[in-house]
Amino acid sequence: MSALYEVENVSLDLAAPSAGLQRLLPGPAPRMTILSNLSLSVGQGEMLGLVGESGSGKSTLARAMMGLVKITEGNLRFEGQPVRSRADFVKVRQGAALMFQDAVASLSPRRKVAAQIIEPFQINGVPLPDGEKTPLAMLERVGLPPALAQRYPHELSGGQARRVSVARALALKPKLVIADEPTAGLDVSVQAEILNLMTGLRRDMGLSFLIITHNLAVVRHVTDRVAVLYLGRMAEWGPTREVFSRPYHPYTRSLIAAEPQADPRKRRADLALKGEIPSVLARPTGCEFHTRCPLARPRCASEEPRPQMITPERMVRCHFAEETRIETQGGNHGT
Amino acid sequence: MSEPLLKVDDLSIAYASEEGALQALRHATLEARAGEAIGIVGESGCGKSTLASALITLLARNARVTSGGVRFGGKDILAVSDEEQRRIRGRHIAMIFQDPMTSFNPVLTIGEQLVDFQDQREGLSKSDKRRAAAAMLKRVGIPDPERCLGRYVHELSGGMRQRAAIAAALLMAPQVLVADEPTTALDVTMEAQIIHLLRALRQDYNGAIVIITHHLGLVGELCDRVYVMYAGEVVEEGSTDDVYHSPRHPYTQALIACDPANIHDQTPVLPTIPGRLPDLVNPPQGCSFAARCARATDHCRSVAPPHVEVGSRHFARCHEALP
Numbered sequence: 067m068s069a070l071y072e073v074e075n076v077s078l079d080l081a082a083p084s085a086g087l088q089r090l091l092p093g094p095a096p097r098m099t100i101l102s103n104l105s106l107s108v109g110q111g112e113m114l115g116l117v118g119e120s121g122s123g124k125s126t127l128a129r130a131m132m133g134l135v136k137i138t139e140g141n142l143r144f145e146g147q148p149v150r151s152r153a154d155f156v157k158v159r160q161g162a163a164l165m166f167q168d169a170v171a172s173l174s175p176r177r178k179v180a181a182q183i184i185e186p187f188q189i190n191g192v193p194l195p196d197g198e199k200t201p202l203a204m205l206e207r208v209g210l211p212p213a214l215a216q217r218y219p220h221e222l223s224g225g226q227a228r229r230v231s232v233a234r235a236l237a238l239k240p241k242l243v244i245a246d247e248p249t250a251g252l253d254v255s256v257q258a259e260i261l262n263l264m265t266g267l268r269r270d271m272g273l274s275f276l277i278i279t280h281n282l283a284v285v286r287h288v289t290d291r292v293a294v295l296y297l298g299r300m301a302e303w304g305p306t307r308e309v310f311s312r313p314y315h316p317y318t319r320s321l322i323a324a325e326p327q328a329d330p331r332k333r334r335a336d337l338a339l340k341g342e343i344p345s346v347l348a349r350p351t352g353c354e355f356h357t358r359c360p361l362a363r364p365r366c367a368s369e370e371p372r373p374q375m376i377t378p379e380r381m382v383r384c385h386f387a388e389e390t391r392i393e394t395q396g397g398n399h400g401t
Numbered sequence: 402m403s404e405p406l407l408k409v410d411d412l413s414i415a416y417a418s419e420e421g422a423l424q425a426l427r428h429a430t431l432e433a434r435a436g437e438a439i440g441i442v443g444e445s446g447c448g449k450s451t452l453a454s455a456l457i458t459l460l461a462r463n464a465r466v467t468s469g470g471v472r473f474g475g476k477d478i479l480a481v482s483d484e485e486q487r488r489i490r491g492r493h494i495a496m497i498f499q500d501p502m503t504s505f506n507p508v509l510t511i512g513e514q515l516v517d518f519q520d521q522r523e524g525l526s527k528s529d530k531r532r533a534a535a536a537m538l539k540r541v542g543i544p545d546p547e548r549c550l551g552r553y554v555h556e557l558s559g560g561m562r563q564r565a566a567i568a569a570a571l572l573m574a575p576q577v578l579v580a581d582e583p584t585t586a587l588d589v590t591m592e593a594q595i596i597h598l599l600r601a602l603r604q605d606y607n608g609a610i611v612i613i614t615h616h617l618g619l620v621g622e623l624c625d626r627v628y629v630m631y632a633g634e635v636v637e638e639g640s641t642d643d644v645y646h647s648p649r650h651p652y653t654q655a656l657i658a659c660d661p662a663n664i665h666d667q668t669p670v671l672p673t674i675p676g677r678l679p680d681l682v683n684p685p686q687g688c689s690f691a692a693r694c695a696r697a698t699d700h701c702r703s704v705a706p707p708h709v710e711v712g713s714r715h716f717a718r719c720h721e722a723l724p
Contacts, residue, residue: 119588120559224445251585253444253615258659258671265669280588283661287668307667324593326618328662330641333622339590342558 069107069143070242070274071131071162076104076140078123078130078298082347098346100126101298104140105373108242113268113275115285115306117321118295121343124278125167127295128244131276132164145241160190162242163235167250169227173219179205179230180215186237208233208263225256232263242274249284261288282325286310291379294318297343297354300373304380314382316359353385361386405432406609407456407494407577411469414451416461421682425451427633428468433577433609440620440641441613443630444656446678449613452630453581455479456611457496458486473577492521495575499582501562504569505554511538511565512550518572537568542598560591564598576608583612584619596622617660621645626714629653632679632689639715649709649717651694688720696721 078101101123108114116124129135131142133155142149144158163186166172173182180201187194194200202212208229219227228248235243248264249257265288267273277289285292286306293303294317302315313319320339327333341358344350350357356366363386371383412429415422426448433439443449454460455471458478470477478489498504505514515534516527525533531550538546541564554562563583570578583599584592600623603610612624620627620641627644629637629652637650648654652674657663659672676693679685688706691697701720709722 119590254617254656254660255444255674258661258673261661262670262673269669281661282589283664287661287664287671321589324589325662326589326592326596326616326622328617328621328657328660329645330621330624331646339593342560342591 068110070110070112070145071276072107072141072143073127073131074105074141074143076127076130076137076142077102078126078135079138099298099349100346101130101137104295104298104300106293106300106303108274108276110241111268111272111274112291113265113277113289115289115292116276116278116295117280117282117285117292118301119280119321119343121297121346122295123298124280124295125246126298128164128246128276128278131244132159132162134164160238161240162244163238163240165231165235165243165245165248167246169224169231170219170222172231173227175219177218178215179217179219179222182219183230183234183237186234190238192238204233204237205230207236223256224252225259228252228256228260229263232260232267236267236271236273239271240273242276244276244278246278247280248277249279249281257284264288282310282321294321297346297349299354300381300383301355302380302382302384304376308380314376314380314387315355315384316361317355320358320360353383403434406435406473407611408432408472409452409455409469410472412452412455412471413466413468414448414455414460415465415467417463417465418682422465422467423681424467424684425464425633425681426455427684429630429633429635430469431628431635431638433611435576435607435609436603437626438603438610438612438624440624440627441611441630442615442617442620442627442656444615446632446681447630448633449615449630450581451633453496453579453613456577456579457490457494459490488521491518491575492573493575494577494579495570495573497563497566497570497578497580497583499585501559501566501586502554504566505562507554510551510553511557515550515569515572518569522573534568534572537572538565541565541568541571541602542594543568559587560594563587563591563595567595567598567602571602571606574608577611578606578608579611579613581613582615585614585616592619599623617645617657618662629656632684633681634689634718636690636719637717639712643712643715647712649711649715649722650690650719651696651721652690653717655693688718 079097079099082096082098118124130137149155149158183201183204184194196203201215205212205214210229249260264275268275279285289306292306292309294301296317301317313322324339339358344357352368353366353371356362365385371385373381373383374387375381409429409431412426414426415424429452441449466479470479512531512534516530519530535546535550538549543549543561543564557565584595612620614620624641627641628635631652637644637653644653648657655674674693679689687702687704691701706718706720708716708718711717711722
């Protein structure tokens with residue numbers, strides 16, 4: 067599979083919100099690292115999942131890929147071409163579309179659906195492909211009735227608003243859709259409808275998707291590969307099936323274990339992951355996960371783990387991944 | 402078996418709307434006993450929020466009780482005076498809301514509010530109340546309770562906010578604790594921690610817990626009994642184990658089937674529930690799920706289904722529930 071969008075060693079720093087007198091102190095202003103040395107690639111026609119808790123940098127990465135925030139270091143490449151200048155990002159935004167997290171809030175409350183979904187054409191100076199019928203054709207593609215074109219966003223249900231945002235993302239026939247929490251806040255049956263819509267579009271149009279979510283159940287079902295982010299760094303990535311059946315990073319394991327079981331017979335007695343994700347202002351030394359890691363040892367607090375390729379398709383950043391690997395393989399004996 | 406602490410008895414609530422009376426809740430009956438945790442699950446529009454607001458007597462202005470009531474402490478709490486409702490609310494029946502950000506006043510510290518919440522507790526000095534607040538924060542797992550008392554809600558993380566909201570609800574030792582989507586706004590890791598906390602609190606809490614959610618996993622982890630709601634009606638009820646392992650109402654079956662957490666293999670197409678909710682201004686004459694049900698017959702479409710006992714304390718509102 068050839069890469070469509072490549073993110074290579076990307077870092078992103080922002081000025082830390084410094085308080086009062088601190089600003090007057092000599093020396094460089096304090097910075098906070100949001101993304102650190104992150105690499106990721108989305109293949110042609112691939113569905114890639116990006117998971118992690120709030121504050122892990124998922125949405126920031128999506129925004130950086132679309133040029134909505136500037137990266138400090140590293141390289142971005144879209145269809146093999148480096149993306150640096152404003153003009154490059156204009157091209158990216160024609161070939162890739164972002165579906166924002168809150169579908170209703172991303173629509174203007176004062177304009178009808180029809181007027182809003184054709185905005186991508188107007189912004190990019192592209193003639194409407196089907197003339198006046200364009201909005202209707204766009205709605206049809208995402209399974210919405212034509213009558214919806216004349217409605218205002220507040221008249222839509224959560225699932226309909228989500229479909230409208232899919233329709234708008236597809237306007238310029240992008241090759242890649244970046245979907246930020248596409249199913250958050252939806253009922254389970256509606257959630258399944260949106261996911262089916264996305265997998266259908268991928269099948270019929272060869273679209274690639276980057277799905278950003280903290281819902282592991284979503285990732286497990288629709289993605290080919292999954293990348294796990296923790297505090298702006300990649301913890302692990304690999305084929306979805308393998309990562310779920312044999313997670314190597316203790317963080318990935320904790321995330322999987324934290325998922326509530328819709329089965330009273332499988333209630334867990336233990337707590338999956340203690341504490342909270344640390345603040346980017348107080349980034350832990352060494353491995354950033356060591357403060358919450360059940361397996362942490364002294365080395366983890368002082369030395370940063372390097373990415374290890376377990377197989378050409380699987381990466382993990384943990385000092386003790388080898389041990390975990392043997393352990394998990396042993397533990398999986400009976401299953 | 403003990404008498405139920407709280408009993409929702411044949412409760413119907415309608416909202417006045419331009420199109421007519423919207424029947425958001427229709428003849429709902431359910432009960433919660435001391436020491437029990439019950440779950441109320443259903444999707445948007447099933448009436449669970451209306452039910453939640455009835456339980457804490459905070460019905461919207463355009464809501465009207467058209468039948469039944471909520472029995473608590475020998476009274477119908479929907480029929481008593483506003484003043485008495487205020488006394489019950491918070492003191493005897495407390496609520497944890499979905500968004501803890503909105504359950505606290507942003508311009509007062511957590512401590513000031515937790516002291517205020519104990520307003521009805523007589524014979525306690527302000528410092529006693531503050532101590533009680535700190536003890537409660539500690540109990541819900543807030544690491545530095547004294548420091549937390551001096552903070553504002555925006556200074557707390559999502560997980561800590563929800564813990565503080567739980568502390569606020571438990572402060573007056575209510576007999577009934579209603580939690581409306583208590584984990585929906587949280588990450589999976591924080592959700593697991595809140596589930597763990599609620600479970601730990603249950604061990605020394607003698608009241609009843611009512612969890613209202615669209616999330617089957619939350620009920621599966623926490624509740625003894627579950628009530629499944631659809632289009633304003635309770636369509637199935639039973640022990641969580643019975644309902645999750647042998648659901649008898651086609652809606653419950655469909656709901657469980659389309660929860661991705663229950664699907665272990667990767668599937669190209671996830672199951673959905675085709676169709677939409679019926680119009681609640683003119684609810685269907687027969688079964689409200691008939692239009693979306695694969696097993697519906699003409700009988701289902703014309704005659705409202707009975708409440709069928711399908712097992713021990715396990716009921717389904719369906720003509721086809723019995724094999």
